[in-house]
Amino acid sequence: MICLRSLPLVPHELKSPLSFRTRAQQQHSHPFSQSLRSHTVPHKTLTGGGTATTTVANVALSEHNDLNAAEEEEPLPSELSEELMPNHVALIMDGNGRWAKQRGLPVSAGHQAGARSLRELVEICCKWGVRVLTVFAFSYDNWIRPKVEVEFLMNLFEREIKSQMQKFVRTVRVFQNPNSRKIKDVIGFWRATERYEGIRISVIGDSSKLPESLQKLISDAEEATKDSSRFQLIVAVSYSGKYDIVQACKSLACKVKDGVVQLEDISESLVEQELETNCTEYPYPDLLIRTSGELRVSNFLLWQLAYTEFFFVKELWPDFGKAEFVEALISFQQRQRRYGARIT
Structure with missing residues (x-):
C-alpha cells in the first residue's frame, strides 16, 4: 500500500492487531552501575574536620538527573500503539540539494543539514522501539554526480563515523581509566552510554569503490558495535537494489560451482540469505518513507520491499522531523497488511 501524506488516511477501524508481532516492553538496565557504586569520592568537609564520602555513582546520578532531565526516555506519543510499531523502517533521504538551493546555500550545506536530521531520527527510533533503520545514504548511481559533491559526501561519511565512534570509545575509556573518574567524566560517561549503548552500525553496498580510509572506518565501526542489539542502523552506501540481487546470484552461482549448493535447491530463502540485508534479524x-515528494523507490532494496508499506512526504529531508515521523507511523498503524491473503 502506498500513501502520500496529502491523501486521506485509512480509517482507524482497519487496524489489525494480528498483522504485527507483539513486543514486550524491554527493561534497560545499565551495565556499569554496579561497578560505579564501588568507587567513592570526597563529598564535603564536616564541622569536626572529617569528610563524608559518597559513591561516584550517587553523585553522578544526582547531577545526571538535574542536568539531563530533557534527555530522559521520551514516551511514545499517545496516538501510537507500541504493539503496532514497525520493527524495520527504511528511509530514502531525498532533497538535500533542493533544500540548500532554496536557501541560496551550497549543496554541501544541505548534506550537513541532512546529517543532523538523521542523528535526530536515530535517537527517536531508539526511544520509540524501532529495531532497525535502513537509510539510503548514497546510491550506486550517485557516482556520476559532480566530483566535488561526491568527495564532500565521502568526507562527510568519514566525519560522521569518526564522531560517533569517538563518543563510543570515549565512554569506554572513562570507565577503563581509574584516573579519569572525575564526577564530570562519569556524568558524561553515563549520559553517553545511555544514548549510544546498544546501537549497532552496519553498512551495505559495493564498498570497493569507497576510499580506503572510509572502508577502514566502516570495518572498525562494524566490529566495535557487532554485539549491540538494542537498535541497528544500516547505512546503504554505493548501493543499489539491482546490485544487491546480482551479487546474491553470483554468490549462489559460486556455491553451485563448488558443490556446496545443488542447482535444484535454490529457492527464495537461499537468495534472501545472500542479500546484503542478511546482516539483520529483520x-x-x-x-x-521517502521525503521530497518523489514517488519512486529509486533502485533501493528492490527484493526486500515486496510487502513493505510506502509513505511519501513532501518535506525535503533536512525538514523531516518528529512530527512527520509520527504522521508516517500513524498511517502505517492504520493499515491492514494482507501479504497476498484475503481477510474475511
Whole structure:
C-alpha cells in the first residue's frame, strides 16, 4: 500500500492487531552501575574536620538527573500503539540539494543539514522501539554526480563515523581509566552510554569503490558495535537494489560451482540469505518513507520491499522531523497488511 501524506488516511477501524508481532516492553538496565557504586569520592568537609564520602555513582546520578532531565526516555506519543510499531523502517533521504538551493546555500550545506536530521531520527527510533533503520545514504548511481559533491559526501561519511565512534570509545575509556573518574567524566560517561549503548552500525553496498580510509572506518565501526542489539542502523552506501540481487546470484552461482549448493535447491530463502540485508534479524522493512515528494523507490532494496508499506512526504529531508515521523507511523498503524491473503 502506498500513501502520500496529502491523501486521506485509512480509517482507524482497519487496524489489525494480528498483522504485527507483539513486543514486550524491554527493561534497560545499565551495565556499569554496579561497578560505579564501588568507587567513592570526597563529598564535603564536616564541622569536626572529617569528610563524608559518597559513591561516584550517587553523585553522578544526582547531577545526571538535574542536568539531563530533557534527555530522559521520551514516551511514545499517545496516538501510537507500541504493539503496532514497525520493527524495520527504511528511509530514502531525498532533497538535500533542493533544500540548500532554496536557501541560496551550497549543496554541501544541505548534506550537513541532512546529517543532523538523521542523528535526530536515530535517537527517536531508539526511544520509540524501532529495531532497525535502513537509510539510503548514497546510491550506486550517485557516482556520476559532480566530483566535488561526491568527495564532500565521502568526507562527510568519514566525519560522521569518526564522531560517533569517538563518543563510543570515549565512554569506554572513562570507565577503563581509574584516573579519569572525575564526577564530570562519569556524568558524561553515563549520559553517553545511555544514548549510544546498544546501537549497532552496519553498512551495505559495493564498498570497493569507497576510499580506503572510509572502508577502514566502516570495518572498525562494524566490529566495535557487532554485539549491540538494542537498535541497528544500516547505512546503504554505493548501493543499489539491482546490485544487491546480482551479487546474491553470483554468490549462489559460486556455491553451485563448488558443490556446496545443488542447482535444484535454490529457492527464495537461499537468495534472501545472500542479500546484503542478511546482516539483520529483520531484513524486510515494514515501512518505507521517502521525503521530497518523489514517488519512486529509486533502485533501493528492490527484493526486500515486496510487502513493505510506502509513505511519501513532501518535506525535503533536512525538514523531516518528529512530527512527520509520527504522521508516517500513524498511517502505517492504520493499515491492514494482507501479504497476498484475503481477510474475511
